[in-house]
Amino acid sequence: MIMAFLSSQPKRSMFQLNESDLMCKNACGFYGNPEWRGLCSQCFREYQKKAEASRSRHPLRGKETLTEQTTKHQTPPSVGSSTLSQTVSTVKTALSPFDKFVSKKKQQSERKTHTVKSIFAGAAPKDAEPEHARPTRQVSADVQHVVREFNEYLQTLPKPIASDIAKRIQTVANKLLDYSAVDYSIDELTKIAGNFYEEFSDRLTRNELFAGLDEASTTKIMDYAESYILIRSYKNLFCPPTTDDEDKDLQTQKQIRKLNWVTAQRLGATVDEMNPDVREHIDLAITDIIEIDTKKTVDAKLKCVVSCCRNIAQMLQLSGNGPPSADQFLPAVIYVVLKANPPRMQSNIKFITRFANPNRLRTGEAGYFFTNLCCALSFIESMDAKSLEMTEDEFQLYMSGEISSSSLHEQQAFMCDGLRQMNKNLQILNELKQRQARLDEKIKAEQELMEDFFASCMRKIQEGREKYPLIVKPRRQLPVFTFGPANNASKENIQDSLNPSWADS
Amino acid sequence: MAASAVASPRVHDFKVVLLGEGCVGKTSLVLRYVENKFNEKHESTLQASFLTKKLTIGNRRVNLSIWDTAGQERFHALGPIYYRDSNGAILTYDITDDDSFQKVKNWVKELKKMLGTDIMLTIIGNKTDLEKQRNVSVETAEQYAESVGATHFQTSAKLNRGVEEVFLDLSRRMIEQADKQDAEKRALSPSSRSTAAGNVVLLEETPAAPIKSGCC
Numbered sequence: 262m263i264m265a266f267l268s269s270q271p272k273r274s275m276f277q278l279n280e281s282d283l284m285c286k287n288a289c290g291f292y293g294n295p296e297w298r299g300l301c302s303q304c305f306r307e308y309q310k311k312a313e314a315s316r317s318r319h320p321l322r323g324k325e326t327l328t329e330q331t332t333k334h335q336t337p338p339s340v341g342s343s344t345l346s347q348t349v350s351t352v353k354t355a356l357s358p359f360d361k362f363v364s365k366k367k368q369q370s371e372r373k374t375h376t377v378k379s380i381f382a383g384a385a386p387k388d389a390e391p392e393h394a395r396p397t398r399q400v401s402a403d404v405q406h407v408v409r410e411f412n413e414y415l416q417t418l419p420k421p422i423a424s425d426i427a428k429r430i431q432t433v434a435n436k437l438l439d440y441s442a443v444d445y446s447i448d449e450l451t452k453i454a455g456n457f458y459e460e461f462s463d464r465l466t467r468n469e470l471f472a473g474l475d476e477a478s479t480t481k482i483m484d485y486a487e488s489y490i491l492i493r494s495y496k497n498l499f500c501p502p503t504t505d506d507e508d509k510d511l512q513t514q515k516q517i518r519k520l521n522w523v524t525a526q527r528l529g530a531t532v533d534e535m536n537p538d539v540r541e542h543i544d545l546a547i548t549d550i551i552e553i554d555t556k557k558t559v560d561a562k563l564k565c566v567v568s569c570c571r572n573i574a575q576m577l578q579l580s581g582n583g584p585p586s587a588d589q590f591l592p593a594v595i596y597v598v599l600k601a602n603p604p605r606m607q608s609n610i611k612f613i614t615r616f617a618n619p620n621r622l623r624t625g626e627a628g629y630f631f632t633n634l635c636c637a638l639s640f641i642e643s644m645d646a647k648s649l650e651m652t653e654d655e656f657q658l659y660m661s662g663e664i665s666s667s668s669l670h671e672q673q674a675f676m677c678d679g680l681r682q683m684n685k686n687l688q689i690l691n692e693l694k695q696r697q698a699r700l701d702e703k704i705k706a707e708q709e710l711m712e713d714f715f716a717s718c719m720r721k722i723q724e725g726r727e728k729y730p731l732i733v734k735p736r737r738q739l740p741v742f743t744f745g746p747a748n749n750a751s752k753e754n755i756q757d758s759l760n761p762s763w764a765d766s
Numbered sequence: 767m768a769a770s771a772v773a774s775p776r777v778h779d780f781k782v783v784l785l786g787e788g789c790v791g792k793t794s795l796v797l798r799y800v801e802n803k804f805n806e807k808h809e810s811t812l813q814a815s816f817l818t819k820k821l822t823i824g825n826r827r828v829n830l831s832i833w834d835t836a837g838q839e840r841f842h843a844l845g846p847i848y849y850r851d852s853n854g855a856i857l858t859y860d861i862t863d864d865d866s867f868q869k870v871k872n873w874v875k876e877l878k879k880m881l882g883t884d885i886m887l888t889i890i891g892n893k894t895d896l897e898k899q900r901n902v903s904v905e906t907a908e909q910y911a912e913s914v915g916a917t918h919f920q921t922s923a924k925l926n927r928g929v930e931e932v933f934l935d936l937s938r939r940m941i942e943q944a945d946k947q948d949a950e951k952r953a954l955s956p957s958s959r960s961t962a963a964g965n966v967v968l969l970e971e972t973p974a975a976p977i978k979s980g981c982c
Contacts, residue, residue, distance in 0.1 A: 466776060476777060529838065574813035584814040586793030587784075587834035591841060623851045624779045624831040629816040632833070636844040648840045 403557040407492045411485045418478075422470060426482060429464075433457045434490040441497035447504050451615045454490065458618045461486060487618050488558040495557050498616060500608035509607040517602045517641060522659050527649050530592035533580035537681045542576035547601040550634075554604045559617040562609060563627040570630035573597055595637040610635055777827045780940050782933075783849045785873045786858035787866040788837035791892040794923035795858065796832050799933055804924055821937055828937050845873070846880060853940045854886040856932065859907075861891040861920070862899040867907065874914050884947075886939045887916035888932060894922040 285293035285301035297305035415423040433453070441450055465471050465479045474482075491498060500506045525532035533539050549569035556562045573593045577585035585593075598606070613631065614622070622628040640648065646656035658664045784792045793814045797803050800817040815834040820827070835841075835848045849855060857873050859866040870889060877885055889911045891902060904920065911918035917935055921928040 529840075571813075574815075577813075584793075584797070587815040587836045588788050588793070588838060590813065590815045590834075591836035591844075592838075619851075620779070623781055624829065626816055626818075629831070629833055632847060633815075636836075636841070636847050639844060639847060640841065643843070650840070 403495075404492050407488050407558060411489050414481065414485055419473075422474070425470060426486070429461060430486045430489055434493050437490055437498070438494045441494045441501070444501075444503055447501055447615065450498065454616050455619065457490065458483070458487070458620070462618075462620065483618055483620075484560055487616075487621075488560050491616050492558055499612050500605065504611070506608045506611055510605045513607050513638065513642065514602060514604075516644075517599055519660055520599055520641065520644060522664070523596075523599055523644075523649065525592075525596045527651075528592040528596050530596045531577065531581045531589055532593060532596060536579060537684065539576050539579050540681060542572045542579065543597065543600065546570075546572035546576065546597045550597060550601045550603045553606075553609050559613055559621075562613060563617075563621075563631060566630050566634055567627050569597070570594065570633065591633055591636060591640075594633050595640055598634070598637045598641060606638060610638060777829060778941060778944055779829045779831070780854060780937065780944075781831050781833060781852040782854040782856060782936065782940075783833045783835060783852045784856050784858065785835055785845070785849070785870075785877075786837055787860075787863075787869045790837070790858045790860040790863070790866050791923050792837065792856075792858050793834055795856075795890070795892060795921065795929060795932075796834060798923040798926055799929050800832070802926070804926070819933070821934075823934070823937055823941065826941055828941065830933065830937065845876065849877065849881070849885070852881075852885060853943070854888065854936045856888045856890060856936065857916075858890045858892050859902065860893050861902050862893060862896050864901045867891075867902045871910065874916065878914070883915070884943070886936060886943055887914065888936045889916045889918045890932060891918070891920045892923060894920050894927060895924050 285291045285304055286299040287293075287301070287304040289301060289304055291301035291303065293299045293301050294305075298308070300308060415427060418426070437450060437453060440453065462479075462483055465474065465482065471479070500510070525534065532543070534543075546569045549565050549572060553562050553565045553569075556565060570590075574585055574590065577589050577593055581589060603609075610631075614635075622631060646653045649656065655664075784796065786792050794804060796817050797814050800819050817832045817834075819830045819832065821830060822828070833848060833852070835845070855873075855877055857870045859870045874887060874889075877887065889907065891904070891907055908918045917939075919928055919932045919935070921932060923929060
């Protein structure tokens, strides 16, 4: 099985290398020739002249370069290609735009040779020593996180089950990683993932090895498997260069920007924009929908979708009455997408539809909400005068920006933003005022207490003095400590410190 | 039968879409069924567009995911995205509104075209509490339902009449259909063992690499 894969691979990579290596290694813009060390005729002649000159000056060193040359010619093609690429990278220092293109090409083909070599690595490890670190090199924090979580979960399962699962998932993950790195068509990759989900879930339900697992853990295993096999090749699977996802993303963004005049009312969404709580939920929903792009696993992306849609549902519940139906829900989703203009929405949706476990999208809340999001996007893409129930002329005027986008409603919404802020500030001020008043009262009470305390102290001292008048008996008496004056002073001090704040308030 | 014996412990996850014009009472119908509520303000229900219900029919466990769809005309084109991969569809019309019945007919045509006979159809005439204003006769509706292989029910979400039966009947038919599909699958792949060891097979079938030279 692997043999078939191998035999098809090297040929392919050689073809790729030849194509991108056709240019002269000196980056002069002419085609090079492998016989001339990858240089064009002109550059090779100069190179030879230089070599000859140096050989005549240092005969010994000349020999060295010669042996170097011969060994280079003997090296197998795959290693030769990597040394060639090194030459390019050394030349790369003074680059024209064209060279940048070449070096980019180079990197791509290098990436391919790496994967090829990594396949070789098993058979002939000494050939691919520097490339052996491939998996670890690509591991990012996200991958580590997913892997760690999955490993932790596997440890809670019985050993035979865990090892069986790990083995299977690892195989598919590697396959996806290798295949995606060599630009397999996206449909092939989707098929690989789809087949895996189907057979793996079938195995989980039917194989007696997994008989002890309940439904919840099966779902969990499926989710982890999905995250694991996708995250390692995420870079290659998300918005792959073999598709036009990126163009579509740009198109959608442009379209949404053009549609900035569309209001909730036009869409038939019952959104009470004057209600500050409603606005709050809209903002939260917008944040969620934008966050989708930052997540790297289907699971995390779908969680954002669910959170976004829950906010929308809450928002609708606040603006209308009762739990919102789909009739109200979809327009609201469209409205939020328009407001948010989320980045790379098409790529994200494509990624999920291509590689998510299909069962997850078919049933469950996440699937439903995701479908609504797809619908919203599809509606936005094909939005025209008819779908907004307005005349063609009017629609065109709006689209071309001839009619001001800030319609009355929009202005109200903006004003509402200001008002909302103002209301909030007023509330805060009110609260502060109340707190100030409470503070004042407390200070007053405290001061009264202190005054009382001083008065009673003074009274007691007075009483004591009267009761036991001080009679100075010279000599035999120990020196008596009189605290009358000191006490007075401290009282004044405290009052001093209190007075200013009291007077201010 | 061996097939059903193996399949019986399995939990069926069914997706059911609700189709129909706006204001025919799709949402009320599900809310009545799942939460036994009608037109009440309930904080507990966050939204009524997606609801689930667990059923046990015979010895089969069924999880229903009920997907409400937007009924407005402008969203009609989005239908296929909603009903893709669904096992059943409930098409609702308002017995006082002939237009809504015509819409149901359109939906049926579309579903048949897109999904063939894989999807189980149920046609519902809702709002029987408004019998006096009836505009769609029972006979016409039943005849039509029979002609397209759908079952027909009359319900009133308001009075909670006939709602339970709709979902029960649909679930039964969906189980039957699932069994049939399972059997067909088995017939296609001669031994079930080969599919169980499918992962190995998968590895061996090296894709006939549609090699494209990445020239740009």
